[in-house]
Amino acid sequence: MRSTDAVEWAYARWLDLVLAAALALGGFLLLEHGSDGSHVTGGVMIAVAVFMGLYRISRRVAVIAVPYLWLLVFFLVPFVIVIKISLSDIALAMPPYTPTLDPAAGWSGFVDFLGKLDFDNFEFLTMDPLYYKAYLSSLKIAVLSTFLTLLVAYPMAYAMARAPEEWRGTLMMLVILPFWTSFLIRVYAWMGILGREGFLNSFLLWLGIIDEPLVILNTNIAVYIGIVYTYLPFMVLPIYATLEKLDGSLLEAAEDLGCSRLQAFWLVTAPLSVPGVVAGCFLVFIPTLGEFVIPSLLGGSDTLMIGKILYEEFFSNRDWPVASAVAVVLLLILVVPIVLFQRNQQKQAEAGK
Amino acid sequence: MAQPHKTPVVFAPWENPTEKPLIEFKGVTKRFGDFTAIDNLTLNIYQREFFALLGPSGCGKTTLMRMLAGFEDPTEGAILLGGQDIVPVPPNKRPVNMMFQSYALFPHLSVWDNIAFGLRRSDMPRDQIGERVQEMLRLTRLESFAKRKPHQISGGQRQRVALARSLAKAPRLLLLDEPLGALDKKLRNETQFELMDIQEKTGTTFVIVTHDQEEAMTVASRIAVMDHGKLIQVDTPAGIYEAPNSVYVADFIGDVNIIEGNAKRIEGGIEIHYAEGAAPIRAMTDLDIADGQRVSYAIRPEKIAVSSEPLTDRANHARGKIIDIGYLGHLSSYFVTLGNGQKVEASMTNARRLSRRDFTWDDQVCLSWTDTAGVVLTR
Ligand SMILES: Nc1ncnc2c1ncn2[C@@H]1O[C@H](COP(=O)(O)OP(=O)(O)O)[C@@H](O)[C@H]1O
Ligand SMILES: [Mg+2]
Numbered sequence: 001m002r003s004t005d006a007v008e009w010a011y012a013r014w015l016d017l018v019l020a021a022a023l024a025l026g027g028f029l030l031l032e033h034g035s036d037g038s039h040v041t042g043g044v045m046i047a048v049a050v051f052m053g054l055y056r057i058s059r060r061v062a063v064i065a066v067p068y069l070w071l072l073v074f075f076l077v078p079f080v081i082v083i084k085i086s087l088s089d090i091a092l093a094m095p096p097y098t099p100t101l102d103p104a105a106g107w108s109g110f111v112d113f114l115g116k117l118d119f120d121n122f123e124f125l126t127m128d129p130l131y132y133k134a135y136l137s138s139l140k141i142a143v144l145s146t147f148l149t150l151l152v153a154y155p156m157a158y159a160m161a162r163a164p165e166e167w168r169g170t171l172m173m174l175v176i177l178p179f180w181t182s183f184l185i186r187v188y189a190w191m192g193i194l195g196r197e198g199f200l201n202s203f204l205l206w207l208g209i210i211d212e213p214l215v216i217l218n219t220n221i222a223v224y225i226g227i228v229y230t231y232l233p234f235m236v237l238p239i240y241a242t243l244e245k246l247d248g249s250l251l252e253a254a255e256d257l258g259c260s261r262l263q264a265f266w267l268v269t270a271p272l273s274v275p276g277v278v279a280g281c282f283l284v285f286i287p288t289l290g291e292f293v294i295p296s297l298l299g300g301s302d303t304l305m306i307g308k309i310l311y312e313e314f315f316s317n318r319d320w321p322v323a324s325a326v327a328v329v330l331l332l333i334l335v336v337p338i339v340l341f342q343r344n345q346q347k348q349a350e351a352g353k
Numbered sequence: 354m355a356q357p358h359k360t361p362v363v364f365a366p367w368e369n370p371t372e373k374p375l376i377e378f379k380g381v382t383k384r385f386g387d388f389t390a391i392d393n394l395t396l397n398i399y400q401r402e403f404f405a406l407l408g409p410s411g412c413g414k415t416t417l418m419r420m421l422a423g424f425e426d427p428t429e430g431a432i433l434l435g436g437q438d439i440v441p442v443p444p445n446k447r448p449v450n451m452m453f454q455s456y457a458l459f460p461h462l463s464v465w466d467n468i469a470f471g472l473r474r475s476d477m478p479r480d481q482i483g484e485r486v487q488e489m490l491r492l493t494r495l496e497s498f499a500k501r502k503p504h505q506i507s508g509g510q511r512q513r514v515a516l517a518r519s520l521a522k523a524p525r526l527l528l529l530d531e532p533l534g535a536l537d538k539k540l541r542n543e544t545q546f547e548l549m550d551i552q553e554k555t556g557t558t559f560v561i562v563t564h565d566q567e568e569a570m571t572v573a574s575r576i577a578v579m580d581h582g583k584l585i586q587v588d589t590p591a592g593i594y595e596a597p598n599s600v601y602v603a604d605f606i607g608d609v610n611i612i613e614g615n616a617k618r619i620e621g622g623i624e625i626h627y628a629e630g631a632a633p634i635r636a637m638t639d640l641d642i643a644d645g646q647r648v649s650y651a652i653r654p655e656k657i658a659v660s661s662e663p664l665t666d667r668a669n670h671a672r673g674k675i676i677d678i679g680y681l682g683h684l685s686s687y688f689v690t691l692g693n694g695q696k697v698e699a700s701m702t703n704a705r706r707l708s709r710r711d712f713t714w715d716d717q718v719c720l721s722w723t724d725t726a727g728v729v730l731t732r
Binding site: 250 | 422423424443444445449450451453454455457458459460461470471474475518519522
């Protein structure tokens with residue numbers, strides 16, 4: 001595709017998305033707040049938004065349409081709602097914030113509604129150091145655990161790609177297998193393993209390597225273990241994919257030209273697997289930054305992660321507006337790596353052509 | 354098949370018993386599981402040779418090359434390079450470079466870096482590396498593509514990069530595995546001459562794998578015809594073509610008529626009785642053939658003359674009817690059935706324009722050839 005085409009195309013699609021999103025948002029708001037009659041209107045608006053998306057996108061490949069619809073319905077619309085809540089004020093009501101949009105009040109009601117939205121919650125986030133500390137600490141944990149995951153995953157992916165062909169399917173299955181069990185149960189299992197009287201300590205004591213049980217559970221170490229374990233497949237699979245399609249004759253050519261096996265790895269295998277490594281790092285880093293289950297179950301009181309803060313604001317303090325503001329900032333932080341990730345994917349797709 | 358670059362001095366080290374071969378295969382066998390890919394093979398290849406391995410797919414050509422490059426070890430036997438056993442030497446320590454069938458260019462490196470790759474692994478100083486790469490770029494006419502990545506150049510250019518890369522370290526032996534397979538015919542012919550030119554200039558020993566017999570005939574000093582992991586015949590292109598040692602080789606290289614019959618010894622040769630009532634074929638042969646022995650007679654189409662009356666200066670004649678004519682521009686092939694149903698192909702150069710041609714479909718013609726034109730084969 002020529003670059004001017006690409007720009008035009010993206011531009012046209014973006015406008016579509018905005019329009020459809022606005023319609024869908026209106027529809028959802030009506031569904032949420034409206035009276036009986038406006039429920040129907042809301043439903044119709046959402047349907048129209050969906051059809052707009054479908055119609056416009058159906059001229060493109062259906063493969064593209066599905067993820068975009070998915071994004072629209074399950075990401076963009078909820079996100080706009082979250083932004084709206086983050087601009088509201090806490091209230092002892094159901095829902096616990098104000099203002100809410102009353103479509104019956106007409107245009108003046110809508111203007112009134114907009115006037116009541118403000119950035120107080122975001123200001124609040126800058127005043128309490130807890131928040132920026134939590135963001136920084138999350139960032140640190142996410143970066144470090146992404147790196148650790150890479151260290152574990154690369155050799156695994158390498159071994160898988162090097163295994164005899166008839167084994168590879170099975171090995172891949174083994175990597176994916178943990179997904180068949182609930183994530184929560186698997187994290188609980190780690191509590192059983194890492195605890196004071198857990199399997200790990202019992203085993204090490206039995207071996208005589210240690211005299212005192214190690215304190216791992218409820219520390220950051222347990223959080224790292226949990227994250228590396230949970231997100232390992234997201235790192236292994238993209239790296240495996242790049243290593244597996246690496247042409248074996250390239251390594252033979254490198255050896256033929258005087259490389260040792262190790263040099264051939266560093267000069268050929270490693271650079272050619274970079275796209276997989278980058279993809280895997282993003283796939284681990286992005287969800288880890290907002291991770292909340294693992295730090296709350298395996299971490300200690302000093303484990304500071306923004307996901308945990310968000311959870312507490314939402315459920316303990318019932319402060320939906322501040323929780324929403326935390327979420328919006330988190331998402332803004334994530335926009336950078338997400339865009340970079342998309343670029344990497346695109347570059348890879350182009351290189352594969 | 355012109356060979357314009359051949360020097361007038363006859364190059365035939367294999368005929369000189371004092372000449373030391375560069376490569377010696379000594380009773381080499383290679384098995385994959387219980388499949389024998391190379392079967393007790395013995396072969397000498399000499400310095401500066403352009404040696405072609407020819408054979409059907411799966412006959413073991415690549416396996417033979419990979420053993421020379423060091424990617425496979427022989428199951429039995431020894432491989433010597435310059436008198437030294439190279440089996441224990443790993444690929445990166447051998448003075449051998451290979452141009453891969455798939456080119457195997459490094460996609461993340463530019464043309465320049467691909468060519469410099471091997472040099473950087475050697476102890477050559479930096480500035481000399483630059484010079485050497487420039488020299489290789491010039492040799493393969495790639496100067497203007499040095500900065501491109503492999504996916505930004507054409508198939509023919511890629512093939513030249515692969516060649517430049519494998520030549521850069523000035524190996525004692527260069528292995529080329531079906532190097533021209535991906536090229537169209539015209540580019541292929543050009544590249545064949547380019548390869549010969551480069552081989553002359555660099556004095557490197559080339560071993561080339563091909564399944565294109567014409568290519569082998571064009572470039573090679575000697576050709577080895579293989580089948581099922583065995584060498585069937587090793588000889589010069591002319592030797593392979595004019596004096597095949599078996600029906601397999603005769604049939605593999607070029608067009609040939611095979612006529613089977615019973616031999617009868619006569620003064621200075623044999624007669625081959627191939628059909629009731631037909632005059633026997635007279636043929637000269639060095640082989641020791643018994644009376645009544647079943648033999649095959651191989652004769653190339655261009656050695657048979659087509660005429661309306663027998664050409665009396667030739668020893669062999671046969672009458673038949675033209676059933677088909679293949680017009681190839683520079684020559685025409687006449688497919689003639691003899692009285693006993695035996696089909697024979699004869700080809701004549703089209704020295705005259707088409708309208709002046711003498712024969713057409715269903716004409717009765719006479720085929721004539723000399724007693725030295727064909728080869729008697731017993732296997
Ligand atoms: N690594 C291997 N494992 C098992 N069989 C092999 C292997 N390499 C080659 N072969 C077999 O050896 C035979 C010769 O292969 P090859 O040398 O590649 O043939 P060619 O290059 O003449 O087409 C083929 O039948 C092939 O299937
Ligand atoms: Mg082959």
